[in-house]
Amino acid sequence: MVAEDRPSLLHILTLHYSDLVRHLTRKLGSAASAKDVAQDTYLRLQHVSPDTHVQSPRAYVFRIADNIAVDHLRSEASRARYITSSEVPDQAVDEPLPDRVIDYRQRLTILEQAIAELPPKCREVFLMHKYDDLTHVEIASELGISRSMVEKHVMKALAHCRSRLGDLLD
Template identity: 45%
Template sequence: MQHYSRLTKMVRRKGVHTDDASDIVQDAYLRLTAALDRTDVRDPGAFLHTTAINLIRDRGRASSSRRHVIAPQNETFEHVACPTPSSEQAAISRQQLVLLEAALAELPPKRRAALVLYRFDDLTHAEIAQRLGISVSMVEKHVRLALNHCRQRMAQMNGDTHD
């Protein structure tokens, strides 16, 4: 529950209505609980954040799809895909999360902190600079280098040597 308030604020900042934000956060916690039954989650906060972002995207896609579908009366929607990921996609996502955690663990502490505060806590560069006691330009550099490192490591770990 230590992440609930921060997670709800982050979801609200993404433009989600209060009631929907609560639903998304609750769904994220349910998925974390399910994941903990199957595997060891090293960083529950990061897992919750990533899951909430994915749920926001899924709801956005579903909402967009609903606006484009014009169905005749009495038509059933049995052919509509299930909104939950397949077990294969869930396994891939868990593997990617493990790879990302490994890439983050390789970063120097301030670089990792700058990236986490920027991407997961949605702080501005100025807020991060103040919190870490460094300049805004150094925050920008840390975030850029951390993102590049994570992208490169994810590509390497996935067997993509074209980067």
């Protein structure tokens, strides 16, 4: 069959949408998840070249949907391993006390001021190290300075922040 004569894969999906959702609901056990997978199938089919030769378009659409459903099930299983209902904290219990919130905000304000007081290059190195999580070697390479200079900037910034926070540190 010539590509112009056959219906597009997206058209096949829309023609068999209800069958596909029923099939996916049985596989996934949830109509909402089935509709999500059907939507992902539609998105995936948009990237299939129109001149791709497909012997059985309906089977092809269902196979793509099945593959996406398997990925969905794996993702859910992985998520379930790391988040169990017993580990989900009770929101009211885990909220910090108001005086702790005020204390943390004061510390954060002092820390922000201390970082702002640093010389520009020292501040840049410190932020790259602490917030961008770059190694000393990566920072040195990016800024064109020696690793030793990066270490000196980080040590200077830490000492300055420590002295500004003073006895507020635990």
